[in-house]
Amino acid sequence: MLRIQSEFVEGFGALAGLGPAISVFGSARTKRGSERYLQAERIGELIASAGVAVITGGGPGAMEAANKGAVNGGGVSVGLGIELPFETGLNEWVDLGVNFRYFFARKTMFVKYSQGFIVLPGGYGTLDELFEALTLVQTEKVTGFPIVLVGTAYWTPLLDWLKNTVVEEGAISPPDLDLIRLTDDIEEAVDIMVNSARPNGFVAAD
Numbered sequence: 001m002l003r004i005q006s007e008f009v010e011g012f013g014a015l016a017g018l019g020p021a022i023s024v025f026g027s028a029r030t031k032r033g034s035e036r037y038l039q040a041e042r043i044g045e046l047i048a049s050a051g052v053a054v055i056t057g058g059g060p061g062a063m064e065a066a067n068k069g070a071v072n073g074g075g076v077s078v079g080l081g082i083e084l085p086f087e088t089g090l091n092e093w094v095d096l097g098v099n100f101r102y103f104f105a106r107k108t109m110f111v112k113y114s115q116g117f118i119v120l121p122g123g124y125g126t127l128d129e130l131f132e133a134l135t136l137v138q139t140e141k142v143t144g145f146p147i148v149l150v151g152t153a154y155w156t157p158l159l160d161w162l163k164n165t166v167v168e169e170g171a172i173s174p175p176d177l178d179l180i181r182l183t184d185d186i187e188e189a190v191d192i193m194v195n196s197a198r199p200n201g202f203v204a205a206d
């Protein structure tokens with residue numbers, strides 16, 4: 001119990017003065033030098049150039065790339081790491097790092113301290129973060145919170161499934177699909193975020 005509480009206290013303390021920030025998610029397995037890695041790096045750089053901090057899961061792959069871009073763009077590079085059995089530690093491009101034992105405490109920080117999510121191709125971890133954000137926006141626990149998927153080829157089959165199966169089944173309504181933006185254009189992705197200019201955080205005062 002105390003450990004859980006201390007994770008929240010430590011996270012809030014470390015991030016309180018952060019200012020505007022955007023979270024970037026994507027696969028921990030994205031390879032250095034790959035097209036996707038370079039794309040994540042460029043996204044980090046564009047966000048930083050707009051004077052906005054970049055928040056990632058602090059790990060390898062797309063997270064590392066976005067943190068690297070943030071540093072190269074002269075911005076604040078945040079990593080919210082997670083303790084895992086196969087420890088990899090925070091990547092070398094994280095300037096402001098916080099480590100968590102619990103995914104749920106860490107997930108609170110991404111939403112509370114960023115104004116939107118940019119989501120690159122990824123696996124279960126990325127999908128978890130994407131669907132948690134969608135649930136929070138759908139239920140209006142957060143408002144004005146853009147969620148942008150980057151990579152049309154990767155994401156279109158998922159969006160088709162949501163449209164053709166999940167909406168058809170009545171499990172979500174058609175407007176729920178509009179909560180997701182999809183693009184291959186990383187400048188557009190960053191523009192959507194930066195222009196949303198919403199104050200960070202949950203609707204309720206925590």
Ligand SMILES: CC(C)=CCNc1ncnc2c1ncn2[C@@H]1O[C@H](COP(=O)(O)O)[C@@H](O)[C@H]1O
Binds near residue numbers: 056059084088
């Ligand atoms: C090589 C490897 C698996 C390292 C794991 N190291 C990690 N470090 C930090 N965050 C992580 C890690 N693995 C998953 N995550 C979380 O889940 C997402 C990536 O998971 P995935 O690779 O898409 O499913 C990230 O956005 C991050 O928030």
